[in-house]
Amino acid sequence: MIKMLKHLGKSAMWIPLIVALLIVQAFCDLALPQYTSDIVDVGIQQGGVETAALDEISGKSFEKLLMFDDGIQEWYDYEQGGNSARLVNVSGKDAKELAEGAVVYPAAVVYALDNADSSMLPEGVQIPEGMTLTDALLAMPEEQRAPMIEEINRQFEGYSDVMLSQMAIGFARSELEAQGTDMDSLRMSYIFGTGAKMLGMSLLIMTVTIVVGFLAAQLGALFGMNVREKIFRRVISFSNAEMDKFSTASLITRSTNDIQQVQMVIVMILRMVLYAPIMGIGGVIKVVRTGTGMGWIIFIAVAAILALVAVLMSVAMPKFKIMQKLIDRLNLVTREILTGLPVIRAFSREEYEEERFDTANKNLMKTQLFTNRVMTVMMPFMTLIMNGISVLIVWFGAKGIDNGEMQVGDMIAFLTYTMQIVMSFLMLTMISIMLPRASVSANRISEVLETEPSIGDKTDAADSGITEGRVKFEDVSFSYGDSEEKVLHHISFTANPGETTAIIGSTGSGKSTMINLIPRFFDVTEGKVTIDGTDVRDLSQHYLRDNIGLVPQKGVLFSGTIASNLRFGDENASDEQLREAAAIAQSTDFIEAKPEQYESPISQGGTNVSGGQKQRLSIARAVVKKPKIYIFDDSFSALDYKTDAALRKALAEQVADSTVIIVAQRISTILHADKIIVLDEGRIAGMGTHEELLESCEIYEQIASSQLSENELKRRKASDSNGKEAE
DSSP: OGGGGGGGGGGGGHHHHHHHHHHHHHHHHHHHHHHHHHIIIIIIISTTOOOSOOSEEEHHHHHHHHHHOGGGGGTEEOOTTOSEEEEOSOOSHHHHHHHHHHHHHHHHHHHHHHTSOGGGSOTTOOOOTTOOHHHHHHHSOHHHHHHHHHHHHHHTTTOOHHHHHHHHHHHHHHHHHHTTOOHHHHHHHHHHHHHHHHHHHHHHHHHHHHHHHHHHHHHHHHHHHHHHHHHHHHHHHOOHHHHHHSOHHHHHHIIIIIHHHHHHHHHHIIIIITHHHHHHHHHHHHHHHHTOSOHHHHHHHHHHHHHHHHHHHHHHHHHHHHHHHHHHHHHHHHHHHHHTHHHHHHTTOHHHHHHHHHHHHHHHHHHHHHHHHHHHHHHHHHHHHHHHHHHHHHHHHHHHHHTTSSOHHHHHHHHHHHHHHHHHHHHHHHHHHHHHHHHHHHHHHHHHHTOOOSSOOOTTOBSOOOSSOOEEEEEEEEOOTTOSSOSEEEEEEEEOTTOEEEEEESTTSSHHHHHHTTTTSSOOSEEEEEETTEEGGGBOHHHHHHTEEEEOSSOOOOSEEHHHHHTTSOTTOOHHHHHHHHHHTTOHHHHHTSTTGGGOEEOGGGTTSOHHHHHHHHHHHHHHHOOSEEEEESTTTTSOHHHHHHHHHHHHHHTTTSEEEEEOSOHHHHTTOSEEEEEETTEEEEEEOHHHHHHHOHHHHHHHHHHSOHHHHHHHHHHHHHHHHHO
16 A cells, blocks of 8 residues: 555655644644643632742742742842842743742642641640741741751651642742732733633644645645556556456456545545554653553553454455455446447346346445444444543542642643544544555556556667568467467468458458457567568557558447547548548548538447448548558448448559558458458468469358359459459
8 A cells, every 4th residue: 555655756745744744733732732731720720820939939938938948049049038039040941840849849838837727736836826837937946946847847748749739839829919919810811821822723733734634635636647647558558468357347447446545545644644643642742741640541542442443354354355346346247238238128138237237236235334334333432432531531530639649630631632642543443444445446556557568669679660561471370378279370471562461261260360460469479470571579569550550340439529530540630631531431421411520529439320430430540540551350341332342442542552451251342352361260271362262262162152142253253354364
């Protein structure tokens, strides 16, 4: 599947940009839970007070702090008996955190003592009315205060960091209130400020998501275009052997449905698969930093998801692998039915074909239903896992809050991070549903792209050498593929320019196979085919076929107009050349009878013209090309005798200097050929003119006798004799 990315070409340079944008998006996504936590913990619970290390503390309060940790003097500028202590030596976030760490414990103790009763003091120690415990301690002599402070410190040893931090914030709030700070304004300012940051992050996430979606869609579309072009170019280069290996229906499926499957998955990879691990890793880092001690819950969630996916994939994967084959089968049956409708109707086989289509359709439907049902099970289980994880987090988080080990906001942040991690794996799971089918599609695409045409140009293939068009078969034998049975055996003959060489024989004797060797639709197994002395395998295919005008046994027209089909032979042909070719092919009458004449539309496959008209247009197309070699593969079979005779007469004048090779079933078509080759089971059974073969070739005489009456044979023999005497 990954190797498909190479077909992105230069567009792959955008992938690093997409990764960078996804990192930005993940950073913003992972920042939002912390902001939510800050709003709950700092904005609501702490009244907008972020740190216990205030920029300014009253002198009296600072002296209270000094009783429990004189190390804070490193961070504050204070003179004994002064009115205030100012925070100094602090630059940057790290220094601020260090200062806060130094202040937290003494501030927490002072806050606790200021809000506690005398029960915290040792037995027998009394404090004056209206004084706090810290006031009393501060007023005591050092030798009396020291043991009491030591006892108080022992009492605070069991307090968690979270509890100490919250009490320290309480101290800071008391200080700010004493300084006249509007606490409501401070709280709302913090909440709105943090909310503005969240809004900015959300807008950035939205922008990045749009850009990444756009780029991913662009790359997916470019991939589809590039691969379709490559498949098309490769299929165009296939010989008949490769076309026989891949059915037409399969090649259509591979060029459309398979590419669409891979294209969709590539977009998902660029948009989700790359994003999921970034989010997952980032979420784990964030969870570790929260210090909640509930990381084990994440491992349970991930293990449950992986186990579920493994089970589902093991069940569904075999079905995914056969789904594309079933689509091929459905396309094949559909194509056969649509192209063969006249025959189906003529034989009243509609019910049989409906059943055949229904079978292929139901097989595909059953497979799709099975895979869809298996995958449908995944979502309820995923929901169960996610809800179960949420319950675990709330349960153990509530215990932690109750024990003073975490704050509410920390639990909310942990819950959000856990869901982000689970969603990352869920994204990977969703893609895993599509990946097996896309992987099968990718392999099918690669199979086409990696199939080398059996017929190719040599590195030094010539683009010159055809001057006259003399075709020569030199001891040619041929067999299909790896078959040991030969279709042609030791064929040798020469087709000269200015002459008509005809090939006749029974069905399956190898006539079409033999002429397919000339334009290299197949390559000879033994011997060689030469044109003007050059082996056709030494010529480039384009140059070789550019000098051949082939009219196939089955006339093929393309959707467009009559003119566009005729110009298939020469795209630069003038209107006059088209009319001339049409006249030679005896097509002028039906073309000019149409309202739009040469601009009359031709439907796909030429279904809106008759078989005879299709053959004549195919012949006209070859005439427009004006090649050195004309090959007519039973191209006159749909013509009546009168049209056949008129066409051959007009054609003889046009191609007087060209090599003409005609494959025919009708004796009347080849009677006047300069050379007639009789094939029988892939071997030459006879070669000569019509009258020579009647005398020397029993097979030819049998063919002639089956098509011509005895009187016609005699008349033709007499006509041939008189013609020779006149010459």
